[in-house]
Amino acid sequence: MSKDPAPIVTSGYVPGCIGRIAELHAHYYCAHAGFGVYFESKVARELGAFCENYLPQRDGLWLVMRDGSIEGSLAIDGTHAETQGAHLRWFILSDRLRGTGFGNQLLARALEFARDQDYHRITLWTLRRLEAARHLYLKFGFTLVEEIIGHQWGHEVVEQRYELVNR
Structure with a gap:
């Protein structure tokens, strides 16, 4: 019986990543937050623009x-x-x-990149209900700096902005 190859973390664009990342977001956020086509298309549009304008000395993209x-x-x-x-x-x-340590690996690589680029502040937006992600953000030193009630996703959700300040 053959064993599945172990996952690896790579960096940079690979063909199909825009569609696949949008798909992962669409499935997860539909199931956990009730988001639909507006959310999926926004992820695809913004990720596509990011990849088109990607500069390796400024931006980082890591894939498992x-x-x-x-x-x-x-x-x-x-x-x-x-x-x-x-x-x-x-x-x-x-x-x-999920729960295999790859979230830790991705965050560690991203924050190392941010330090190497001398980025003094890193921000992110998430939803209050995503406890596993919140746990990781706090573990890596992010602090909650803002909460707003959002309606753009089709129903009311509490959006949170976290920030990490590198000194």
């Missing part, structure tokens, strides 16, 4: 690959790092990789 399939992602968007801080985005893992 398993047997040729993308099973997770995380990005650092440095476009507005000087004025608004770097933006941690598109952090997702497939159901089969």
Whole structure:
């Protein structure tokens, strides 16, 4: 009986990653937050623009690959790092990789990249109900700096902004 290859973390764009990352987000957020087509298309549009304008000295994209399939992602968007801080985005893992330590690996790589780029502030937006993600953000030193009630996703949700300040 052959064993599935172990997942690995790679960096940078690979063909199909925009669609696959959007798909992972769509499935997860539909099941856990009731989000629909607006959310999925927004993820695809913004991720596509990020990949088109990607500069390796400014931006980072990490993918968890398993047997040729993308099973997770995380990005650092440095476009507005000087004025608004770097933006941690598109952090997702497939159901089969959640709880396996790959979230820790992705965050560690992203934050190491941010330190190497001398990004003094990293921000991210998430939903209050995502406890596992919140636990990781707090573990890595992020603090909750803002909560708002959002309606853009089709129903009311509590959105949270976290921030990490590197000194």
